Amino acid sequence: MSTVKLTVNGKAVAVEVEDRTLLVHLLRDHLNLTGTHVGCDTSQCGACVVHLDGRAVKSCTMLAGQADGASVTTIEGIAKGDELHPMQAAFRDNHGLQCGYCTPGMIMSAIDIVQRHGGQLDEGTVRQELEGNICRCTGYHNIVKAVLDAAGRMKVSQAAE
Ligand code: FES
Ligand code: FES
Numbered sequence: 001m002s003t004v005k006l007t008v009n010g011k012a013v014a015v016e017v018e019d020r021t022l023l024v025h026l027l028r029d030h031l032n033l034t035g036t037h038v039g040c041d042t043s044q045c046g047a048c049v050v051h052l053d054g055r056a057v058k059s060c061t062m063l064a065g066q067a068d069g070a071s072v073t074t075i076e077g078i079a080k081g082d083e084l085h086p087m088q089a090a091f092r093d094n095h096g097l098q099c100g101y102c103t104p105g106m107i108m109s110a111i112d113i114v115q116r117h118g119g120q121l122d123e124g125t126v127r128q129e130l131e132g133n134i135c136r137c138t139g140y141h142n143i144v145k146a147v148l149d150a151a152g153r154m155k156v157s158q159a160a161e
Helices: 023-030 085-094 101-122 123-132 141-160
Strands: 002-008 012-018 047-054 055-058 071-073
Touching: 012 023, 023 071, 047 085, 055 101, 085 141, 101 123, 101 141, 123 141
Parallel strands: 002 071
Antiparallel strands: 002 012, 047 055, 047 071
């Protein structure tokens, strides 16, 4: 057992876990943040994507101990009170989700994509960059529309800040 200290959605936490515990299980089982999902056991689906120090990572493919000292953001941490993150609003408005199981990981990956590509984002880039996130429901088309829509909204909201 080891104590892992990290910041999750802006809050400092210390959690005692077995050394083999994966980050996704620390989030879900110890912190009850169950928005982050598990869709596979081979690191393909991306349902478990969270941000680690601002970059998208698959939390099923990291030990919790490797996140010691890091800042983790999950899907539960991106809205500001009642105000959705622009990526969440764009997924809703473009009907980019059906069952919702892939959505937390999709949204966390998509925010990372927009942050890395900014204004250079086009449909081909979005499709290529979302290669690590699988969806069984949507056929991806509306997800791509949502990400491109959100890229515009995020630029506007960053400019307003
Ligand atoms: S649970 Fe499928 S990639 Fe992490
Ligand atoms: S919305 Fe169901 S898996 Fe993507």
